[in-house]
Amino acid sequence: CSDILDETPRATFTPEYFKTQEGAEGGLTYLYSNLRYMFGNGYFLNAYETGTDEYTYGFSADEQFKAMDFSGAGVLTSANSNTSITWEYAFKSINTANGIIQYGTDAGVSDALIAEAKFFRAFNYFLLVQTFGGVPLDLGSGELAFNTSPSRTSVRNTVAEVYTTAIFPDLLDAIDNLPDEGRATGTATTTLARLFLAKAYLTYAWWLENPNNIATYPVVDSRTDPDGQSASWYFQEAYNVAVTAIDNPGPFSLQTSFYQVHVGSNDRHSEMLLYADHTEDSEYYDGSSHSYNSGSAPGNFAAWFPNWNYSGNLTSYTSSGSALISTQREEAQPYGRPWSRMSTPIGVFEETFADKTYDSRYDGTFNTVFRGNWQKNSSYSGSDYDVLYNANDLPVVMGDPVLTFLGEDSSDITYPSSSSDDKSGMGAGTLPGRADWVVGPSAISRFAWPTLWKLGPYVSTHEQDGGLGSPNSGITRPFPIAKLSELYLVAAEAAVKGASGTYSAVDLVNVLRARAGVWTYSNSDASDVSVDYSSEMIANTPSSITIDYILAERSREFFGEGYRWLDLVRTQKWGELAGEFDICSDASKENAHVHDRETYSRTISEQDYLRPIPSSQIDGLEMSDTEKEAYQNPGY
Amino acid sequence: TASSFSQQAKFNLQLKNTTIKDVLDELKSQSDYQFFYSNDDFDVSRRVDVDLNNASIENVLEQILGDMDVSYKIVDKSVIISKSDVVWSFDQQQQQIVSVSGTVSDATGQPLPGVTVVEKGTTNGTITDFDGNYILKNISGASTLIFSFVGMENIEMPLDGRSQIDVVMQEQTIGLEEVVAIGYGVQRKEEVTGSVSSVDAEQMKEIPAANVSQALQGRVSGVQMTQTSSKPGASMQIRIRGTRSLNASNDPLIVLDGIPFAGSINDISPSDIKTLEILKDASATAIYGSRGANGVIIITTNKGKMGQKATVTYDSYVGLKTLFSKYPMMGSSDFIKLREYAGLYSNGSDESDDVSTDWQDLLFKNSMVTSHDVGVSGGTETGNYSFGIGYYKDEALVPEQNYTRFSIRSSLDQRIGDHVKVGFSTNSNYSITNGSDFSLYNTLATTPITDPYNEDGSLKTRVNVAGIDDMYSYTREGIKSLGDAWVNKSLAFGSYNTIYGELAIPGVEGLKYRLNIGLNFRTTNDGDYTGEGVFNSSESAASVATIGNSLTTNWAVENLVTYDRVFNNKHNFNFVGLYSAEQTHYHSSVVSATGIPSDQFQFYNLGQATDEITIDPDQQGYYEAGLKSLMARAMYSYNGKYMLSLAVRSDWSSRLSPSNNNHTYPAVSAGWNIGEENFMGNLKAVDRLKLRVGYGQTSNQSVDPYSTLGLLSSSPYNYGSQYVTGYYVSELANDNLGWEYSETYNVGLDFGLANSRITGTMEYYIQKTKDILFDVSLPSTSGVESYTANIGRSQNKGFELSLNGVIMEDHNGWTWDAGINIYANRNKLTGLASGVERDESNWWFVGHPIDVVYDYKKIGIWNEGDANMSVLEPNGQAGDIKVEYTGDYNEDGTPTRQINTDDRQIIDLEPTFQGGFSTRVAYKNVDLSVVGDFKSGGKLISTLYSSNGYLNMLTGRRNNVDVDYWTESNTDAKYPKPGGTLAGDNPKYGSTLGYFDASYLKVRTITLGYNFSRDGWLKDAGINKLRLYFTVQNPFVLFSPYNKESGGDPETNSYGDENQAVSTSYAKRLLVIGTNSPSTRNFLFGINLTF
Structure with missing residues (x-):
C-alpha cells in the first residue's frame, strides 16, 4: 500500500499554482494587498515623515520615533529603523511579480495583467532604491527571476543598475500594455505608470547630478548612466512623460477642491491613481478588526500616530462642577484614535501653511477645532449633560467648539499659570468672551497639536448611528499612494531643473494652487462654503520657482502622506530644510500649561541619506562577517 | 486404586540406540506414569538399548538408568528420578493421610479463584473455586502446600497437622521477577538492556492528579514535565532527555494498550492506568522507529484477570481550590506614589486617590475540583473483562473557566480453543472546556485607584485610566451578569x-x-x-x-x-x-x-x-500522513546473566520527499547481571548489580505534512467593493527533505543493596541528532519567508540517578519508603546551516542550548557619577537600567562606543540539575505520602516583570507589579526609575527585568490516608478495601528566588507567545510566567473503595 506515502494537499496551494492563469491572477491580487503592509501602517509612515520638517516625535513616542527624528533623542540603527517594513515587504512583492512575469504568458495571462506585475516590480524597486541605495536584482534564482531556490546569500546591485535594468524597462513596458482605465477599482493604469516613470526619471536625474556630492552605496566609481545619458536628459524625460500624462489623463481628473481630495465620503475619486484599499463592509477583506486593532498591518492605522490625545484630558464641567471629557474619542475624520507618536513643528503653521485665508489646504489638511461630542457616549446622554461649562465658564452644547488651534497667535490669550490653574486639562488658554479653549501656533507642543484630518477615519454609516463609532477599529478608508496632482509637481520640478516644453514650472504649479483656492467646505467652521480664491492664489505665486518652492508646494499638497523624507532626500535638501525646528516641549500633562517654545536642531550627515539594511536581513545571511559588513550601508 | 493400577502395569519394549528421554516418553505413552527429573541430574540424551517383555516399571528403570548415580522413587503415578543422595521426606515419616481445606484471597481481601494448590513434591493438587475455596484430600500430614497464581508470589505452607489453611497471596512487587512492557512485548526487569523506567501505577494512584503528565511530574529521572498553562484541563509539556529538534516535534510517543496513541494525553484518565513505562534511550525506542525519537511512554490500562470474580472499584475525590498567591500588583498607596513620582500621567475620569480597589479580589473566587471513577473487572475460565466510567471536573478561580471530562473504557480478552486469543480495548471520552480565552490582563493593569462602581452602586462596564486608556472592567459579578453575551x-x-x-x-x-x-x-x-x-x-x-x-x-x-x-x-x-x-x-x-x-x-x-x-x-486545515514500517528484534539472554538485544527498523514516511523518505536504523544493547556471578557471592551487601550498554539510532519525520511541496499563503484584498484573495509564496519547496536522525549511547547500572532495601539506577547517555528538520527563515531578499530543510545538529548529554530505599519494613507496624531522582541534561546545538554559527532571528547559537534568551544582560541601575555613562548611554539618565557592555575600550579605559545591539548576550535557560522525590510513611492503617520536585539553576522568564507584559512599565499609566524601584533616595534598587528613559511604553531594556533564577524546591502533594481493616463491618458489607485520604496539592515552595520576590508560583504557566501584552518577543517553545489563570493550592478529600 504505497499510496499512503503519496501526498495530496487539499487545503493549501503549492508554488506550482503560480503556473496557472488563476494562480497568476491570485499573485497579482497579492501585489495590491501587499501595499497595505506599508501604506496605512503607522510605523511605515513614521519612517518617511518623522525627522522631516513635517513631523517630529510626539508625547507618547518611543525609541522608534525618537531614532527617526535625528534630534538627539535617539540613534537610528539597523534594529530600530522602521524602514525595515519597506525591506521586508517590497521583496515579497517583487518575487511575486517575478513569478507572474515569468510564468504568465505560458499560462495564458494577458499582457495587460503582466504589465500590472511589471508596474509593481518597478514600484517596489523604486521605493527600495530611494530608501536603501542599490538592492539585489537576483533573489536566488537569477536576475529578476522567480525564486525557487532557497538562498541565504545576497549581492546588492548598484543604484544605476536597479533603475536601468528593472525600474525603467518595467515601467516602459507597463505604459505600453496597461489599460487607460483600470480593470477593477483602483488597479494600475497607463497614467499611474507614467507618473512613476516620470518620478523615477526625476529621482535618477537628481542622483546622477548629485548636487551636494552625497555618497551612494554600493560604491560606484562615478555616477554615469549605463545607457549613456546625462542628468539633464533624464530631467527632460521626466518632464516629457509627466506632461504626456497630464495631457492624456485617461479617465482621471483633478477634484474641484482640495477638500474633496481627502473627504472620506469621496474616497476612490478621479484624482486617485493608486491607493492601498480598505473596506468598511468586511473585516476579513479589510485585513483588520473593526472593533479593535492593536496597531498592526494590514489594517490601516497610520492616522493614529500624528493624532494628539485630545480625548485624554480635554475637560469641560457640568453645572455641579464635575469634570468630564467633552471631546470623546470618536470614529470620525476630525478625530480618531490618538496614539500621540508624531507631532507637528510650529514652522508648519507659521511657514508652510502661512496662508490660511486663501489656500484651503491648511483647512483641508488639519483638524483645528475640537467640538463637543460627549452626549454620543451613552453615559452622558441624560438632560443633565445638555449644557457644559467650558472656557471662561461659558456654556457649550453638543457640536460647539471646545478647543481651537488658532491660525495666528494673539497677545490676548491667557494661558494657565500653573498645573492647578489648568482647567482645560491640557494647558490651553482662553480669549475673552470665547467659550472654547484656544491654543496659538507658537504654543503648539509635543503634547497638543492639530490632528491630521486628511487621513482620519470615515465610516459611511457613522452619522446615522449617533454614537462614537469604533475609534479603535482599523481605519476603513483607502490609504492614498499616488494622485494625478503629483504629475504637475513632478513636471514642475523637472522644469526647475532645466526641462522645457509646453508648460512652465509656474504654469504647472498654478494648476494646483488655483485648485487650492477653491473652497467647497470649511473644516474649521464645519459647514459648506463656496468661495473661489484661485486668482488670489495665482497672484501670490512667485514668478521664479525654486526647488524650495516646489518642496513647499509638495508639503502643502501631500502633507503627512509619507512623501516628505523621499522628497527631501531626492533633492538633497533634508539637512537644509529640516535641520532645525521649533516646538514647545511638554514632557508631561503635569506641565502642559508651560508653553516654552524651543528650537531643536537635527544632526543629519550624508550617510543618513540611506537608511540601514535591517538587522534581520544581515542576521539571516549565510555570509562572512566582512561580507555582511560590506552589505550594510555605511555608518550603521 | 491408581496405585494398584501402576503396580500392575506391564511393559513390552524393544528399543535400540534410543535416548533415555525417548524411553521415558514411550513409557509415559503406554501408561499413566508421570516422570519428574532434572536435566542437571543425569544425561537424558544418553543412548541405551532396551529389550524387555512384560516388565514392571522398576525393571525398565533399572535397565535404562543402570550404573548412573541416580535413584528413583515411585509415588502413586509419579516417578521421580533424582541424584542418589537425595533424602526423601516421605521415606522417613509415616505417611498419615489427611485432607485440608481453606480460602485463598488477595491482599485486598478479594477471594482468588483459580489458584493452584499442590502438595509439594507430588502432582496431587486442585484449584480454588470462585469463592477462593479449596479442598485437597489424600495428602500426607507432613507435607507442604504450594499456592501459585499468575502475577502473585508463590506461597509454601507446611501443613503442620492443620486441616484448615487460609492464605493471603501478595502480588509480585518490585523485584527480580517484575515484568515490564518494552514495546511489542514484555520482559523480565532483570533482563532489560535498554533504558526503561517503570512507574508504580498503584503508588501513583494514591495521589490524585488531573492527567498522566501531572501524575508523572517529578517521578522519573530524565523526564521533564513543564506546565504550559495553569488553566483547567491543560496538560504539560513532556521532554524526555531534553530537546533535540528545532521545528519537528519534541513530544514523546504515547502507546496506549499497544497502539500508538493519536489523542491528547488529557484524554486518558489516570485512574484507568494499570502500568506505565517510559522508554528513554534509542536502544529501547528504536523498535518504534521514527515515532519514538523523543522517547516512548507505554500505558496499559486496567484489565480483568482470568478466573477473577467480578470486582467493583470506586475512586473519587473532591477538592477545594484556593489562590496560591495573588499576582504581585501594587496597592493603592504604592501606586499613587508611583504615578506621582513618574509624573507622566494624571488621574483619569474614573480614578481618584481616595479609592482603593483590589481588582483580583473582585475576580477570583475559590473553586472546586471533582473526580469520580467506577470500574468493574472480572474473568471467566478463558477470558477477562473490565469496564469503567469516569467523571472529572476542574474549575478555575476566574469565573466561567472550567474543564469537564466524561470517560468510558472497556476491554476484553478471550481465549478461543487452545491456540487463539482475541480481544479489544476501547477508551472514549468527551470533554468540555469553557472560558479558556478569558484574559487576566485588565484585572492586573487597571489601577487600584479606579472606582469600579457608579454612584448608584452598580458596576461600571468600562473605566477610564490615566485619561488615556478606556478599559473594560472585569469583575466576577460583571462577568456572571453577561449571561448569553x-x-x-x-x-x-x-x-x-x-x-x-x-x-x-x-x-x-x-x-x-x-x-x-x-x-x-x-x-x-x-x-x-x-x-x-x-x-x-x-x-x-x-x-x-x-x-x-x-x-x-x-x-x-x-x-x-x-x-x-x-x-x-x-x-x-x-x-x-x-x-x-x-x-x-x-x-x-x-x-x-x-x-x-x-x-x-x-x-x-x-x-x-x-x-x-x-x-x-x-x-481551514487538511492533511493525510502515512507511515510504513518493517521491524525485527531479537533478544537473547543466557541464564539471566548475559543479555543481548538487536533491533533493526525501516520506516517510510509520506511527509518527506519521495526520494528521501526511507530510513533504516539499527539498535543494539547488552546487559550483564554481575550480581548473578559467583564471584559476587561473598559481597553480601550487593544483591543486585546489572550493567547495561546500548547504542541505537532513531529518526524524526514529524514536520508538517506537505513541507516538501512549498506553500502559498493567502492575502485578502478589496478592489473597492469587489472582494478578492491574493496569494504569495510563503514557503519554498524542498525536493530533498529527508529524515532527521539521532544516535544515542547509553550506559546504565541497576543495583540493589542490603537485601534490596536500597535499589537504584544510574545512567549516562549521549544523544546526537543530525540533519535537524528546520523551518529555515530566509532573508527578506529571497522574497520568500522560509523553507523546511535538514539543517543543523544538536546534542544531549546527561546523567540520571534514581534511588529507592525501604527505610523501615514493617518494623513494629511502621513502614517507611523513600525515593529520589536527580538528573542533569546538557543540551547543545552543535551545528546550524552550513557555516552559520548564529541564527539571531530564531535565537539559535551553535555551542549553546536550543532554548536560550538573546537579550541584554542587566547588571544594575545607573547612578549619578557612574563611570562611562555618557559614552555608553548618551541619552540616558540616572535610574535607567544598566546593561553589560561587551565592546572594546580605548586606551584611557573608556568604552569605544555606546551600548548597541552587539551587546545582547546569550542567556542559558537550562537548569544545572533537577529531579523529584517522594516518601511514604505508614503506621498500621495510616499512611502519609509526600511528593515533590526541584530544580537548581537556569533562568525563568516572567513576563509580568518584563516589558512584554505591560505590567511593569513604571510610568504610572496602568497598575504596576509591586517592585522596589529607583528613586534619588533609593539608589540601590533593583528596578529602574519610574518615568526614566523609555523604549516604547516600557523602561529601556525593560525585557531584562523578566529574568529570574529558576531554582525551586516544590512539595507538590502531601497525602494522609487511612486504610480500613478488612474485618468487622467492612467484611459484613462485602467491602474488600476502603481507603480515605486527604491531600494538599501545591502546599509550598522553597528556595525559589522568584517566589521570594513575587510570592508567586515559580512554575511556568504559558507558552512564550501567550498571556502577555506583546506576545511576539519569545518563541512559543520558551515557556514563561504570564497572565494566565492564577496558580492554586488545593485541598482534596478522596476515597478508594473495592468490593
Whole structure:
C-alpha cells in the first residue's frame, strides 16, 4: 500500500499554482494587498515623515520615533529603523511579480495583467532604491527571476543598475500594455505608470547630478548612466512623460477642491491613481478588526500616530462642577484614535501653511477645532449633560467648539499659570468672551497639536448611528499612494531643473494652487462654503520657482502622506530644510500649561541619506562577517 | 486404586540406540506414569538399548538408568528420578493421610479463584473455586502446600497437622521477577538492556492528579514535565532527555494498550492506568522507529484477570481550590506614589486617590475540583473483562473557566480453543472546556485607584485610566451578569480502540502471530460568542461568533510474529518481526461572523449574522500522513546473566520527499547481571548489580505534512467593493527533505543493596541528532519567508540517578519508603546551516542550548557619577537600567562606543540539575505520602516583570507589579526609575527585568490516608478495601528566588507567545510566567473503595 506515502494537499496551494492563469491572477491580487503592509501602517509612515520638517516625535513616542527624528533623542540603527517594513515587504512583492512575469504568458495571462506585475516590480524597486541605495536584482534564482531556490546569500546591485535594468524597462513596458482605465477599482493604469516613470526619471536625474556630492552605496566609481545619458536628459524625460500624462489623463481628473481630495465620503475619486484599499463592509477583506486593532498591518492605522490625545484630558464641567471629557474619542475624520507618536513643528503653521485665508489646504489638511461630542457616549446622554461649562465658564452644547488651534497667535490669550490653574486639562488658554479653549501656533507642543484630518477615519454609516463609532477599529478608508496632482509637481520640478516644453514650472504649479483656492467646505467652521480664491492664489505665486518652492508646494499638497523624507532626500535638501525646528516641549500633562517654545536642531550627515539594511536581513545571511559588513550601508 | 493400577502395569519394549528421554516418553505413552527429573541430574540424551517383555516399571528403570548415580522413587503415578543422595521426606515419616481445606484471597481481601494448590513434591493438587475455596484430600500430614497464581508470589505452607489453611497471596512487587512492557512485548526487569523506567501505577494512584503528565511530574529521572498553562484541563509539556529538534516535534510517543496513541494525553484518565513505562534511550525506542525519537511512554490500562470474580472499584475525590498567591500588583498607596513620582500621567475620569480597589479580589473566587471513577473487572475460565466510567471536573478561580471530562473504557480478552486469543480495548471520552480565552490582563493593569462602581452602586462596564486608556472592567459579578453575551466553549470527543487477534502456531512451541488493529477517532467542536461591546473598550464593538471543528481519524495495522522460548532452562530467546502501516487523516474548518442579531443565538446560527461571515482560507486545515514500517528484534539472554538485544527498523514516511523518505536504523544493547556471578557471592551487601550498554539510532519525520511541496499563503484584498484573495509564496519547496536522525549511547547500572532495601539506577547517555528538520527563515531578499530543510545538529548529554530505599519494613507496624531522582541534561546545538554559527532571528547559537534568551544582560541601575555613562548611554539618565557592555575600550579605559545591539548576550535557560522525590510513611492503617520536585539553576522568564507584559512599565499609566524601584533616595534598587528613559511604553531594556533564577524546591502533594481493616463491618458489607485520604496539592515552595520576590508560583504557566501584552518577543517553545489563570493550592478529600 504505497499510496499512503503519496501526498495530496487539499487545503493549501503549492508554488506550482503560480503556473496557472488563476494562480497568476491570485499573485497579482497579492501585489495590491501587499501595499497595505506599508501604506496605512503607522510605523511605515513614521519612517518617511518623522525627522522631516513635517513631523517630529510626539508625547507618547518611543525609541522608534525618537531614532527617526535625528534630534538627539535617539540613534537610528539597523534594529530600530522602521524602514525595515519597506525591506521586508517590497521583496515579497517583487518575487511575486517575478513569478507572474515569468510564468504568465505560458499560462495564458494577458499582457495587460503582466504589465500590472511589471508596474509593481518597478514600484517596489523604486521605493527600495530611494530608501536603501542599490538592492539585489537576483533573489536566488537569477536576475529578476522567480525564486525557487532557497538562498541565504545576497549581492546588492548598484543604484544605476536597479533603475536601468528593472525600474525603467518595467515601467516602459507597463505604459505600453496597461489599460487607460483600470480593470477593477483602483488597479494600475497607463497614467499611474507614467507618473512613476516620470518620478523615477526625476529621482535618477537628481542622483546622477548629485548636487551636494552625497555618497551612494554600493560604491560606484562615478555616477554615469549605463545607457549613456546625462542628468539633464533624464530631467527632460521626466518632464516629457509627466506632461504626456497630464495631457492624456485617461479617465482621471483633478477634484474641484482640495477638500474633496481627502473627504472620506469621496474616497476612490478621479484624482486617485493608486491607493492601498480598505473596506468598511468586511473585516476579513479589510485585513483588520473593526472593533479593535492593536496597531498592526494590514489594517490601516497610520492616522493614529500624528493624532494628539485630545480625548485624554480635554475637560469641560457640568453645572455641579464635575469634570468630564467633552471631546470623546470618536470614529470620525476630525478625530480618531490618538496614539500621540508624531507631532507637528510650529514652522508648519507659521511657514508652510502661512496662508490660511486663501489656500484651503491648511483647512483641508488639519483638524483645528475640537467640538463637543460627549452626549454620543451613552453615559452622558441624560438632560443633565445638555449644557457644559467650558472656557471662561461659558456654556457649550453638543457640536460647539471646545478647543481651537488658532491660525495666528494673539497677545490676548491667557494661558494657565500653573498645573492647578489648568482647567482645560491640557494647558490651553482662553480669549475673552470665547467659550472654547484656544491654543496659538507658537504654543503648539509635543503634547497638543492639530490632528491630521486628511487621513482620519470615515465610516459611511457613522452619522446615522449617533454614537462614537469604533475609534479603535482599523481605519476603513483607502490609504492614498499616488494622485494625478503629483504629475504637475513632478513636471514642475523637472522644469526647475532645466526641462522645457509646453508648460512652465509656474504654469504647472498654478494648476494646483488655483485648485487650492477653491473652497467647497470649511473644516474649521464645519459647514459648506463656496468661495473661489484661485486668482488670489495665482497672484501670490512667485514668478521664479525654486526647488524650495516646489518642496513647499509638495508639503502643502501631500502633507503627512509619507512623501516628505523621499522628497527631501531626492533633492538633497533634508539637512537644509529640516535641520532645525521649533516646538514647545511638554514632557508631561503635569506641565502642559508651560508653553516654552524651543528650537531643536537635527544632526543629519550624508550617510543618513540611506537608511540601514535591517538587522534581520544581515542576521539571516549565510555570509562572512566582512561580507555582511560590506552589505550594510555605511555608518550603521 | 491408581496405585494398584501402576503396580500392575506391564511393559513390552524393544528399543535400540534410543535416548533415555525417548524411553521415558514411550513409557509415559503406554501408561499413566508421570516422570519428574532434572536435566542437571543425569544425561537424558544418553543412548541405551532396551529389550524387555512384560516388565514392571522398576525393571525398565533399572535397565535404562543402570550404573548412573541416580535413584528413583515411585509415588502413586509419579516417578521421580533424582541424584542418589537425595533424602526423601516421605521415606522417613509415616505417611498419615489427611485432607485440608481453606480460602485463598488477595491482599485486598478479594477471594482468588483459580489458584493452584499442590502438595509439594507430588502432582496431587486442585484449584480454588470462585469463592477462593479449596479442598485437597489424600495428602500426607507432613507435607507442604504450594499456592501459585499468575502475577502473585508463590506461597509454601507446611501443613503442620492443620486441616484448615487460609492464605493471603501478595502480588509480585518490585523485584527480580517484575515484568515490564518494552514495546511489542514484555520482559523480565532483570533482563532489560535498554533504558526503561517503570512507574508504580498503584503508588501513583494514591495521589490524585488531573492527567498522566501531572501524575508523572517529578517521578522519573530524565523526564521533564513543564506546565504550559495553569488553566483547567491543560496538560504539560513532556521532554524526555531534553530537546533535540528545532521545528519537528519534541513530544514523546504515547502507546496506549499497544497502539500508538493519536489523542491528547488529557484524554486518558489516570485512574484507568494499570502500568506505565517510559522508554528513554534509542536502544529501547528504536523498535518504534521514527515515532519514538523523543522517547516512548507505554500505558496499559486496567484489565480483568482470568478466573477473577467480578470486582467493583470506586475512586473519587473532591477538592477545594484556593489562590496560591495573588499576582504581585501594587496597592493603592504604592501606586499613587508611583504615578506621582513618574509624573507622566494624571488621574483619569474614573480614578481618584481616595479609592482603593483590589481588582483580583473582585475576580477570583475559590473553586472546586471533582473526580469520580467506577470500574468493574472480572474473568471467566478463558477470558477477562473490565469496564469503567469516569467523571472529572476542574474549575478555575476566574469565573466561567472550567474543564469537564466524561470517560468510558472497556476491554476484553478471550481465549478461543487452545491456540487463539482475541480481544479489544476501547477508551472514549468527551470533554468540555469553557472560558479558556478569558484574559487576566485588565484585572492586573487597571489601577487600584479606579472606582469600579457608579454612584448608584452598580458596576461600571468600562473605566477610564490615566485619561488615556478606556478599559473594560472585569469583575466576577460583571462577568456572571453577561449571561448569553459571552461563551467560549470547546468540546472534544475521542475514541481510541485496539483490536487484536493472536494465534499460537500449533506444533512450534513459542511461535505466535498477532494482528493489532488500531482505530482512533477524535473530533473537536469549538464555539465562541462575544456580544456587542463585551470585553471591548468600545461599547459599539460588533458582536462576534466563531465556530470551529476538526476531525482526526487514524488507523494502524501491525502484523507481528513473535517467537519466545527457553531452551534448556538457560537460553532465553525472543524474536519479534513487525510489518506495520498507519495513516492519519485530519481536517478542520473555522467560520466566524460579526453582527449576531441577538445574544441568545450565541454561535449556534452564524447564518443569522447581519454583518460579515468569514471563512478564512488560512484557517481551514487538511492533511493525510502515512507511515510504513518493517521491524525485527531479537533478544537473547543466557541464564539471566548475559543479555543481548538487536533491533533493526525501516520506516517510510509520506511527509518527506519521495526520494528521501526511507530510513533504516539499527539498535543494539547488552546487559550483564554481575550480581548473578559467583564471584559476587561473598559481597553480601550487593544483591543486585546489572550493567547495561546500548547504542541505537532513531529518526524524526514529524514536520508538517506537505513541507516538501512549498506553500502559498493567502492575502485578502478589496478592489473597492469587489472582494478578492491574493496569494504569495510563503514557503519554498524542498525536493530533498529527508529524515532527521539521532544516535544515542547509553550506559546504565541497576543495583540493589542490603537485601534490596536500597535499589537504584544510574545512567549516562549521549544523544546526537543530525540533519535537524528546520523551518529555515530566509532573508527578506529571497522574497520568500522560509523553507523546511535538514539543517543543523544538536546534542544531549546527561546523567540520571534514581534511588529507592525501604527505610523501615514493617518494623513494629511502621513502614517507611523513600525515593529520589536527580538528573542533569546538557543540551547543545552543535551545528546550524552550513557555516552559520548564529541564527539571531530564531535565537539559535551553535555551542549553546536550543532554548536560550538573546537579550541584554542587566547588571544594575545607573547612578549619578557612574563611570562611562555618557559614552555608553548618551541619552540616558540616572535610574535607567544598566546593561553589560561587551565592546572594546580605548586606551584611557573608556568604552569605544555606546551600548548597541552587539551587546545582547546569550542567556542559558537550562537548569544545572533537577529531579523529584517522594516518601511514604505508614503506621498500621495510616499512611502519609509526600511528593515533590526541584530544580537548581537556569533562568525563568516572567513576563509580568518584563516589558512584554505591560505590567511593569513604571510610568504610572496602568497598575504596576509591586517592585522596589529607583528613586534619588533609593539608589540601590533593583528596578529602574519610574518615568526614566523609555523604549516604547516600557523602561529601556525593560525585557531584562523578566529574568529570574529558576531554582525551586516544590512539595507538590502531601497525602494522609487511612486504610480500613478488612474485618468487622467492612467484611459484613462485602467491602474488600476502603481507603480515605486527604491531600494538599501545591502546599509550598522553597528556595525559589522568584517566589521570594513575587510570592508567586515559580512554575511556568504559558507558552512564550501567550498571556502577555506583546506576545511576539519569545518563541512559543520558551515557556514563561504570564497572565494566565492564577496558580492554586488545593485541598482534596478522596476515597478508594473495592468490593
